[in-house]
Amino acid sequence: MIGITLSADQIRSAPPEVRRWIEHQVLAGLGLGPEAPPAPALPVQGAHLVACTTDDAAKILAQIQGLLPAVNVFFEFGRPGIAMGQPPIMMFRLIDILHHTRLQNIGQVMASLEMINKALIEARRDPSARFCGFDNEGHCLIAPETQRAIASVWQTVIARQHGVAEGEAA
Template sequence: MIGITLSTDQILSAPPEVRRWIEHQVLSGLGLGPEAPPVPTLPVQGAHLVACTTEDAAKILAQIQGVLPAVNVLFEFGRPGIALGQPPVMMFRLIDILHHTRLQNVGQVMASLEMINKALIEARHDPSARFCGFDNEGHCLIAPETQRAIAGVWQTVIAKQHGVAEGEAA
């Protein structure tokens, strides 16, 4: 057995494929990931990842607003993600979404994502539209425009809340 020590700078400057491989090795070593690297799967025929506008994101929020876990998951995508690929996609780890939303398991995150996908299909009137996609390593992928749109909706919600709070104080 050979051990190698890498600095944080070395890992951060490594190509995305190498960072994903290191992540896989660490998770599987801790018993939190699959033993073998996952085999890529084929995407659903006809489904396509869409770039949501601010209007799309607001419509999604309006449709899911009664389900707090789904709202929390939606707003997780307003955080900065890791951009990779060409054309670029934003990558978010499902385990991070689980941790930030304080849900009990990844199944609940996936159920929320399915609800968000269905809300987008209804908002766009396009059964092949997808809010997000997944890789086989526990990442959720969205278009960069979608991330910006969700961040914009989040800022609008916060501004409205701040305005309501100021109005109550007056």
């Protein structure tokens, strides 16, 4: 057996396919990923993705507000993601969403994403609208405008809660 040590800078500067291979090796070694190496990425079906406005994001939140796991998953997309492609698309690893939301499995993340997709369809009154898409490497894909809209809604929620807390303290 041969071991290789790479610095964080070396990994960051590696080509995307090398970074994906390293990610796969680490996840497989920890028992968190599939044993087979990932297949080449399928083309992203960006035509179905909707670039959500702040108003859309607020309507989605209103629809899922009573479903805490879905709300937690929704706000994960307010974090900065990895921009890829032209036109750019934001990538989020499903395993990171699982970890950050403390859900029990990817199935729960997927169920939450389905609730978010349904809320968008209802908010837009468009059955072909999709909040997110997926690649075959465990990434969730959204439009950059959607990420910015969710971050804006998050800031509004925090500001409102901060204002309520200040009002209670007065």
